[in-house]
Amino acid sequence: MSGFYGKATVAIVAALMLGGCTTSGVDKTATTSIAAAPTDISQADLTAGKSQFRAANYGLAEKHFRKAVELRADNSEAWMGLAASYDQLGRFDFADRAYDQLLKVAGRRPEIVNNMGYSQLLRGNKKQARKLLVEARNAMADPRVVDANLALLNRI
Structure with a gap:
């Protein structure tokens, strides 16, 4: 008798252990998470x-x-x-x-040089402003902003 109960106990324990390895009981519902910090x-x-x-x-x-x-x-x-x-x-x-x-x-990008030229214009340093604005104009594909700054410089 003890042999039967011993074998049955081993079989039940083995069945329980194998049953614990299944994933059918895993909760797959969506969870709330904290949003990732911006980079x-x-x-x-x-x-x-x-x-x-x-x-x-x-x-x-x-x-x-x-x-x-x-x-x-x-x-x-x-x-x-x-x-x-x-x-x-x-x-x-x-x-x-x-x-x-x-x-x-x-x-030394032309947009930066343009702003540096405008800075000199605000200070009243016309010669330095013109030098920087011309440098920026020569390097820009669309020099409209620089042209406006040069026109402003010419009015001062």
Whole structure:
């Protein structure tokens, strides 16, 4: 008798163990998960900076662009906005630093040189402004913005 009960017990334990390996009892319902963090954490400040700049709120634009570059130092668009904000605030010393960093991050692109020329125009440095604007114009496929800055320079 003990042999029968022993074999039966082994068979039941084996059946239970094998039954535990099936996946038919797995709950496959959708679960709520936390959304992945954005890959560019500076994007919100970049967007806010652009919005404030368009609204001529240069102090607030500077704040957002500065935070964007603090969060992501290789964000050339934020550096450009920061430099332009400093230009509009008349903080040309800070604008120069931002342009220097922008050149390191993005290289000497014509859009950057155009902004640097406009910065010089705001300062009243006509000779340097013209030099930079002509450089930018010669390198741009569509020089309309540079042409407008040169026309403005010619009126001063």
